[in-house]
Amino acid sequence: MDTKFSSAIHMLILISEAETPMSSEKIAESVGTNPSYIRKIAGLLKKAGIIESSQGRSGFALNLSADELTLYQIFCAVEGTSDIHLFDIHRNPNDQCVVGRHIQPTLTELFGELEAKALSELKQKTLKTCMDIMRDRINKEETK
Amino acid sequence: MDTKFSSAIHMLILISEAETPMSSEKIAESVGTNPSYIRKIAGLLKKAGIIESSQGRSGFALNLSADELTLYQIFCAVEGTSDIHLFDIHRNPNDQCVVGRHIQPTLTELFGELEAKALSELKQKTLKTCMDIMRDRINKEETK
DNA sequence: TAATATGTACCTGTATCAGATACAAATACA
DNA sequence: TGTATTTGTATCTGATACAGGTACATATTA
Secondary structure, three states, X not given: OOOHHHHHHHHHHHHHHOOOOOOHHXXXXXXXXXXXXXXXXXXXXXXXXXXXXXXXXXXXXXXXXXXXXXHHHHHHHHXXXXXXXXXXXXXXXXXXXXXXXXXXXXXXXXXXXXXXXXXXXHHHOEHXXXXXXXXXXHHHHHHO | OOOHHHHHHHHHHHHHHOOOOOOHHHHHHHHOOOHHHHHHHHHHHHHOOOEEEEOOEEEEEEOOOOOOOXXXXXXXXXXXXXXXXXXXXXXXXOOOOHXXXXXHHHXXXXXXXXXXXXXXXXXXXXXXXXXXXXXXXXXXXXXX
């Protein structure tokens, strides 16, 4: 199970909302994991130019505003690929068989269409989209 | 890595195209796996009413025509769920924190929209869609 | 009755991922 | 200047998921 993407979104919301610097330890506490894991994800986000930080100095800073940062960028940063890979394809089909020889490219093409659509959805949604949904939920909770 | 879905599609194409009964052993040879695994998938497809078979009698038969059988049905049969589950969500966010308390439902809602679209795509594509793509590729290969 | 095939249970090997520890490098602050 | 703090990074471990594989009961065919 790969939860880097959801952890990264959680982390970025914290960074974006917090007024005082959030250390990897405080972030880990909210995400429910350990500081090392947070720093691992931070490294990926930093490499992609999404956040800024420096050794010894507490906290992380967003390089983009929340409505400029797409979920697509976050996804690519933490997964290290621009492929969503919706479904895995079995690895050893038999080349001696017509179906076996063509199944991989056929499914790659077919699944690729779906994946492209999912990617374009991710490009249209931003960190702000996410924060807005959350804010609505928080408001609903409060008015109960 | 879960390749039951792609293996199932491969298997169903073989069953659909073959003129003589395909045993689990022959199917396994083309898919590149072992007969037991094929029979495991066959069991799931059978339980979903997609194929028919009987103990001792060689081969499997489709209960629907290739253009009636959607990829959605195949997916649900082998995965045992109608959730596509595009992205995993981290498990232990901290309830004491506002963000931690709302991150899971927020992401479930957000990802759910993407997943619903992917599902509706799968509902529109059938086994025949898949076979058509493959046939095109085979034709191209032959005219080279 | 023998051979063959499906149905199913069970164990194993491998890959992946988060959890965790450790420590170097840089900064902040007294 | 020196100590505490924090990021950055490597490495190991534990848990989990999945396909590979064996075994055998059950049903059919000839």
